[in-house]
Amino acid sequence: MGTLLDTSAIGGCNPEAAICTRGVTRDFQAGQQTITVLHGIDLDIRAGEMTFLVGESGSGKTTLISIMCGILWPTLGEVKVFGTDIYDLGDSELVEFRLANIGFIFQQYNLIPSIDAASNAAVPLIAQGMERHEARTRAVAMLEKLNIGDQANKLPSQLSGGQQQRVAIARALVHEPRLVVCDEPTAALDASSGRRVMDLLREVAVAENRACIIVTHDNRIFDLADRILVLEDGRITHDGREMPEGH
Ligand SMILES: Nc1ncnc2c1ncn2[C@@H]1O[C@H](COP(=O)(O)OP(=O)(O)OP(=O)(O)O)[C@@H](O)[C@H]1O
Ligand SMILES: [Mg+2]
Numbered sequence: 001m002g003t004l005l006d007t008s009a010i011g012g013c014n015p016e017a018a019i020c021t022r023g024v025t026r027d028f029q030a031g032q033q034t035i036t037v038l039h040g041i042d043l044d045i046r047a048g049e050m051t052f053l054v055g056e057s058g059s060g061k062t063t064l065i066s067i068m069c070g071i072l073w074p075t076l077g078e079v080k081v082f083g084t085d086i087y088d089l090g091d092s093e094l095v096e097f098r099l100a101n102i103g104f105i106f107q108q109y110n111l112i113p114s115i116d117a118a119s120n121a122a123v124p125l126i127a128q129g130m131e132r133h134e135a136r137t138r139a140v141a142m143l144e145k146l147n148i149g150d151q152a153n154k155l156p157s158q159l160s161g162g163q164q165q166r167v168a169i170a171r172a173l174v175h176e177p178r179l180v181v182c183d184e185p186t187a188a189l190d191a192s193s194g195r196r197v198m199d200l201l202r203e204v205a206v207a208e209n210r211a212c213i214i215v216t217h218d219n220r221i222f223d224l225a226d227r228i229l230v231l232e233d234g235r236i237t238h239d240g241r242e243m244p245e246g247h
Contacts, residue, residue: 013080018179018211019045019068024077026063026234037063038234040077048208050201050224053215054243055231061215062107062183064231068213069102069181070094081179082209099127103172103205107183107215109164111156111171117143117163118152121170128175142170145200147193161188169197173204180205183215191220198224219243 013020024041027034037060045051045068053061066072068079070086079086082101089097103124111120121139126132143149146166156164165188172180180201186194198221205212206226214225222228222243230238238244 014044015083016047017044017080018047018082018209019043019213020080021068022078024064024067024074024079026060026067026072027075036234038067038074041234041236043229043236045211045213046227047211048206049211049226050206051211051213051227051229052222052225053213053229053231054217054222059231060234061231065181065183065213065215069104069179070098071104099124099175101178103175103177103180105168105172105180105182105185109156109168111164111167113156116153116155117148117159117167117170120156120167121174123171124175124177139170139174142174143167146170147196162190162193165189166193166197169200173200176204178210180210180212182213184217185214186216186218186221194218194221 012022021041021043024038025036026038027036041064053065055061063072067074068081070081073087081097084097086094086097112123118136118139121142122135125135125138140149140152143152143166146169148163148166151159151163156167159167165185169182169185172182182201185197185201189197201212201214226241228238228240228243229236230244
């Protein structure tokens with residue numbers, strides 16, 4: 001973990017930045033055509049803040065956050081997370097880094113269908129080697145914070161969309177990762193459940209040395225952002241505390 005203490009400013013990265021991207025470009029192949037979805041993104045995500053990423057469908061939000069948390073390789077560019085150049089790590093080191101430092105809430109919840117809600121929420125703890133009973137107890141406590149403790153023994157298929165979303169949120173937060181990245185965490189939730197999720201995200205993810213990025217279209221929660229980034233056709237076109245006019 002020595003690299004986490006790296007204070008050099010390689011590639012112009014601010015050593016204080018929780019995430020630093022430089023020149024991040026991503027192409028996809030569509031038949032014979034190459035489409036460029038991200039065009040050289042340079043961003044510093046600060047710790048201690050809730051950063052929202054907004055933009056129209058297809059603008060590249062999921063692609064960008066997937067690259068920021070080591071799930072999808074950039075075509076070009078570099079990404080540092082807490083000072084570690086994540087795409088310089090070997091495959092197994094990257095998996096370990098992700099497990100220890102990152103909680104990801106997927107747009108499609110990606111729950112395991114054959115195990116119950118508590119076991120789903122306990123996955124990161126089990127993967128880290130925690131004893132099963134303790135992992136489950138902690139997972140249930142997290143489900144309780146999200147007001148679905150009574151659903152702990154149900155399979156994902158027996159839960160509503162909003163309940164499944166909260167299980168996915170519990171799984172992302174249960175191991176208290178330093179970086180929490182959420183793709184539309186409140187989309188399936190009513191206003192009060194959405195607020196509760198945002199409160200919990202703030203409690204777990206907003207602290208010195210921690211960072212939280214939220215992709216959202218949900219204008220009910222825009223006022224909770226510390227910083228709003230707008231992505232249009234793979235470029236950042238707005239960076240400020242408020243939403244720009246016209247959105
Ligand atoms: N695996 C892939 N292969 C080819 N094209 C892809 C792939 N993944 C994403 N794309 C394309 O990249 C663009 C950006 O996709 P992305 O999922 O990042 O958008 P988004 O901003 O998250 O949209 P939404 O709000 O609908 O979730 C889209 O045009 C999409 O079709
Ligand atoms: Mg998306």
